[in-house]
Amino acid sequence: MxxxxxxxxxxxxxxxxxxxxxxxxxxxxxxxxxxxxxxxxxxxxxxxxxxxxxxxxxxxxxxxxxxxxxxxxxxxxxxxxxxxxxxxxxxxxxxxxxxxxxxxxxxxxxxxxxxxxxxxxxxxxxxxxxxxxxxxxxxxxxxxxxxxxxxxxxxxxxxxxxxxxxxxxxxxxxxxxxxxxxxxxxxxxxxxxxxxxxxxxxxxxxxxxxxxxxxxxxxxxxxxxxxxxxxxxxxxxxQCSCSEERCANTILSIGQSEAQAILSEQDLITMDCHFCGQKYQFGPQQVEKIFAEADKARH
Ligand SMILES: [Zn+2]
Incomplete structure (x- = not known):
């Protein structure tokens, strides 16, 4: 067609x-x-x-x-x-x-x-x-x-x-x-x-x-x-505009203590894109890195 x-x-x-x-x-x-x-x-x-x-x-x-x-x-x-x-x-x-x-x-x-x-x-x-x-x-x-x-x-x-x-x-x-x-x-x-x-x-x-x-x-x-x-x-x-970077921004927006509280209950922070089904997972080390890098960018 x-x-x-x-x-x-x-x-x-x-x-x-x-x-x-x-x-x-x-x-x-x-x-x-x-x-x-x-x-x-x-x-x-x-x-x-x-x-x-x-x-x-x-x-x-x-x-x-x-x-x-x-x-x-x-x-x-x-x-x-x-x-x-x-x-x-x-x-x-x-x-x-x-x-x-x-x-x-x-x-x-x-x-x-x-x-x-x-x-x-x-x-x-x-x-x-x-x-x-x-x-x-x-x-x-x-x-x-x-x-x-x-x-x-x-x-x-x-x-x-x-x-x-x-x-x-x-x-x-x-x-x-x-x-x-x-x-x-x-x-x-x-x-x-x-x-x-x-x-x-x-x-x-x-x-x-x-x-x-x-x-x-x-x-x-x-x-x-x-x-x-x-x-x-x-x-x-x-076309889906989701990305690892956007997910990292979401984690930043909930704050470090909240992110750590989630990680103390489950091994990973998991986010599924409801548009395309892509799964994003962040472990404790990755979450720490996200906040450390944001911190560095601020100074
Ligand atoms: Zn997506």
């Missing part, structure tokens, strides 16, 4: 409307495998939601104009209290989920995101530039699925219309987005008419099509009567 694990950006000529389509296979499979290994019985529904979150955060990261991280996270008090995905400026993706009651999720047939998150669901978008200030937007989760929740987020936080279509199965996670841009090329009336036509056309996409067709075929089927200009596809991949 051509152009999987890539984002295709496109614009509609002579209008102020843009779009993106993403297909994830390898990166999605990696996240599925990591999460299946971490949990005995990770429900299929949850794995597919992870795929939707990955597709969505990658689409959102198309607007990142600086180097940094973009995180999409939902929280609630239900059987799945947290799910999130993160995209780097270089289009490295990772995702994680917390499941408290896998059996309850398995028992629910075709549960929505809102069902799994339970009450008081929140959707947050966090932008962390490498340089500069963090930005966080949070909206209460009132709609049922992720695409609708994101549309709701944009309706509340930006004036520009944004629509999403997301789908995932066992093999693939995919997403389509169209978005209004600030008026520049066309007048307001022309843009509004095009926006109505384009969203009505995009509305005809079926999950099965998103999950089985390649990006060009999908765009042709939807928009062959519009003037669509395609940009070069941008590759995306699974």
């Amino acid at each position: 051509a152009n999987t694990d890539s984002i295709q950006h496109f614009i509609f000529d002579s209008t102020d409307i843009r779009g993106e389509i993403i297909t994830l296979e390898e990166a999605y499979q990696q996240v599925r495998n990591n999460n299946m290994a971490a949990e005995d019985a990770m429900p299929e529904r949850v794995l597919q939601l992870l795929g939707e979150f990955m597709a969505a955060v990658a689409l959102l990261s198309g607007t990142l104009k600086f180097e940094g991280l973009l995180t999409l996270q939902a929280r609630g008090d239900g059987a799945m209290p947290m799910i999130m995905a993160e995209a780097s400026y270089q289009k490295g993706l990772r995702a994680a989920v917390q499941v408290n009651d896998a059996a309850a999720i398995e028992a629910l047939e075709s549960a929505s995101l809102a069902d799994l998150l339970g009450n008081q669901g929140l959707l947050a978008i966090l932008i962390q530039p490498d340089k500069g200030e963090r930005y966080q937007g949070i909206v209460p989760l009132v709609k049922t699925d992720l695409a609708e929740c994101l549309e709701d987020y944009f309706a509340q936080s930006e004036q520009l219309g944004t629509r999403f279509w997301l789908a995932a199965d066992e093999k693939r996670a995919t997403g389509l987005m169209v978005q209004e841009l600030p008026q520049q090329l066309a007048d307001a009336k022309t843009n509004a008419e095009h926006w109505q036509t384009i969203t009505a056309l995009a509305e005809t996409i079926k999950d099965e099509e998103l999950l089985s067709l390649d990006q060009h075929t999908i765009l042709y089927r939807l928009f062959n009567e519009e003037e669509v200009r395609l940009f070069d596809p941008v590759p995306v991949s699974f």
Whole structure:
């Protein structure tokens, strides 16, 4: 299958409307495998939601104009209290989920995101530039699925219309987005008419099509009567930013006496990355070295 694990950006000529389509296979499979290994019985529904979150955060990261991280996270008090995905400026993706009651999720047939998150669901978008200030937007989760929740987020936080279509199965996670841009090329009336036509056309996409067709075929089927200009596809991949150094920083942050207290009860300080499953272990000598080096750096 051509152009999987890539984002295709496109614009509609002579209008102020843009779009993106993403297909994830390898990166999605990696996240599925990591999460299946971490949990005995990770429900299929949850794995597919992870795929939707990955597709969505990658689409959102198309607007990142600086180097940094973009995180999409939902929280609630239900059987799945947290799910999130993160995209780097270089289009490295990772995702994680917390499941408290896998059996309850398995028992629910075709549960929505809102069902799994339970009450008081929140959707947050966090932008962390490498340089500069963090930005966080949070909206209460009132709609049922992720695409609708994101549309709701944009309706509340930006004036520009944004629509999403997301789908995932066992093999693939995919997403389509169209978005209004600030008026520049066309007048307001022309843009509004095009926006109505384009969203009505995009509305005809079926999950099965998103999950089985390649990006060009999908765009042709939807928009062959519009003037669509395609940009070069941008590759995306699974990428975890965990490292021994970051773990050492975590140990530093808990302090030497606390670290020693842990080591007096167990032989090693063990940290498992909940994104990629990598295990990090630190023995007494390594822990001592971490604090000694930090001490040296201070003087
Ligand atoms: Zn990791």
